[in-house]
Amino acid sequence: MRPTTTRQEFYPTIARLSEAAATSYRGIADALNGRGVRTARGGRWQVSNVRYLVARAPTGFC
Incomplete structure (x- = not known):
């Protein structure tokens, strides 16, 4: 079974x-x-996971 976490849920933590x-x-x-x-x-x-999220983050995220 796969976790139901979406990438938006990771933005505040990152x-x-x-x-x-x-x-x-x-x-x-x-x-x-x-x-x-x-x-x-x-x-x-992995580095690629973080890079992917940051590249697709809302404007002004990081």
Whole structure:
């Protein structure tokens, strides 16, 4: 069974992490994995996942 998390639900978490010193995609992915946050498909975060979300984020997100 697949988690029902949408990418919009990840935006606030990623914004907080990038403000708190995780300034690279790798840093954000590592921080999410370290906190046990899973991707929408239930996997571990990779740089490409974070880059994808940031590229598709609403204007002014990061």
